[in-house]
Amino acid sequence: KQEVTQIPAALSVPEGENLVLNCSFTDSAIYNLQWFRQDPGKGLTSLLLIQSSQREQTSGRLNASLDKSSGRSTLYIAASQPGDSATYLCAVRPGNTGKLIFGQGTTLQVKP
Amino acid sequence: SQTIHQWPATLVQPVGSPLSLECTVEGTSNPNLYWYRQAAGRGLQLLFYSVGIGQISSEVPQNLSASRPQDRQFILSSKKLLLSDSGFYLCAWSVPPFSGLEQFFGPGTRLTVL
Numbered sequence: 001k002q003e004v005t006q007i008p009a010a011l012s013v014p015e016g017e018n019l020v021l022n023c024s025f026t027d028s029a030i031y032n033l034q035w036f037r038q039d040p041g042k043g044l045t046s047l048l049l050i051q052s053s054q055r056e057q058t059s060g061r062l063n064a065s066l067d068k069s070s071g072r073s074t075l076y077i078a079a080s081q082p083g084d085s086a087t088y089l090c091a092v093r094p095g096n097t098g099k100l101i102f103g104q105g106t107t108l109q110v111k112p
Numbered sequence: 113s114q115t116i117h118q119w120p121a122t123l124v125q126p127v128g129s130p131l132s133l134e135c136t137v138e139g140t141s142n143p144n145l146y147w148y149r150q151a152a153g154r155g156l157q158l159l160f161y162s163v164g165i166g167q168i169s170s171e172v173p174q175n176l177s178a179s180r181p182q183d184r185q186f187i188l189s190s191k192k193l194l195l196s197d198s199g200f201y202l203c204a205w206s207v208p209p210f211s212g213l214e215q216f217f218g219p220g221t222r223l224t225v226l
Binding site for chain 2: 034036041042044046097098099102104
């Protein structure tokens with residue numbers, strides 16, 4: 001059974017810091033991995049999608065990497081800003097279906 | 113561009129009452145549609161997904177049902193709500209086929225069952 005874990009559960013950093021959020025999964029047989037952002041009381045915003053054949057994806061200040069063999073992904077946020085404060089969720093697609101399995105998320109607070 | 117709508121945004125219902133939540137997608141045809149529930153302390157869980165009109169797959173046995181009466185409309189229902197049905201319900205869509213494609217989420221419906 002696929003399980004997704006995100007560490008840490010919460011993180012507080014001063015503005016301007018570069019930071020890394022971690023995501024691990026127990027079964028390396030995945031089709032892709034997706035990173036989302038969720039603001040309090042809101043839906044999910046898709047940040048990055050990494051296919052199983054890819055090693056990383058970049059969008060602006062965000063960079064996501066995937067090491068499928070070790071069951072790990074990281075989301076790197078450069079030069080963090082208070083507007084980056086949110087909960088970040090990673091999710092894996094374990095097979096050729098639409099099902100996504102989510103981690104519990106990392107709640108990030110960036111202090112001005 | 114594609115947009116996804118959910119309503120109502122919030123709902124407070126008594127135990128035993130019926131439920132109907134609606135999700136519609138604009139700007140795409142024949143999307144795959146999904147219902148997720150986000151309960152406190154339990155993370156996001158897929159409830160149902162649909163690959164076409166009238167085609168529904170259930171992921172978790174529960175007190176809920178889903179229907180897809182039109183190509184871009186997905187409805188979540190219950191005949192009698194339980195306290196445990198409280199949560200944040202999210203609808204999502206993706207372009208078929210399943211594999212390799214992003215899922216995009218709606219704004220959600222906050223359901224409180226009293």
